[in-house]
Amino acid sequence: MKTILASETMDIPDGVTIKVKAKVIEVEGPRGKLTRNFKHLNLDFDLVTDESTGQKKLKVEAWFGTRKTSAAIRTALSHVSNLIIGVTKGYRYKMRFVYAHFPINASIPSSSNAIEIRNFLGEKKVRKVQMLDGVTISRSEKVKDELVLDGNDIELVSRSAALINQKCHVKNKDIRKFLDGIYVSERSTIATGDE
Numbered sequence: 001m002k003t004i005l006a007s008e009t010m011d012i013p014d015g016v017t018i019k020v021k022a023k024v025i026e027v028e029g030p031r032g033k034l035t036r037n038f039k040h041l042n043l044d045f046d047l048v049t050d051e052s053t054g055q056k057k058l059k060v061e062a063w064f065g066t067r068k069t070s071a072a073i074r075t076a077l078s079h080v081s082n083l084i085i086g087v088t089k090g091y092r093y094k095m096r097f098v099y100a101h102f103p104i105n106a107s108i109p110s111s112s113n114a115i116e117i118r119n120f121l122g123e124k125k126v127r128k129v130q131m132l133d134g135v136t137i138s139r140s141e142k143v144k145d146e147l148v149l150d151g152n153d154i155e156l157v158s159r160s161a162a163l164i165n166q167k168c169h170v171k172n173k174d175i176r177k178f179l180d181g182i183y184v185s186e187r188s189t190i191a192t193g194d195e
Contacts (some may be wrong), residue, residue, distance in 0.1 A: 123178025
């Protein structure tokens, strides 16, 4: 069954400007600018102003959409919400080293955009992971064996964390026993440090 018109709106917070052009959404805030392309979705994006309060809102509509198209409305709004949080607060992922015997040794160059992992399970191989654009990595000051990844785009920060995690997979061993690796321990925003 098709719904004639399904639509949802979302408030735009102060200090954030949103531009919509041909399904490409550009969000600008105090921390920078992020863009996202929604051309693959059969949705209409529009900036509207609330008559009573005068606040700007983002409106997403789907005409004659199936259930999948209607579900995509909320998904699109969630993505825009992530962009807004990114340009206002930023995203921070924390990762911890887990090892039973051989201490994992990591070195980060001064540019803070890559990491070299040594002595994983006592292996001589040096694992290099390059961070994605706009993601910086650093060692935690207070906590031992902790990495901190910061960035504005949640997708790039989480994908960088995934790249590090995937570099440290245990091969040809029982993974229930060999739990060594680098795992995400906390996801939060930079501004307040809370979830």
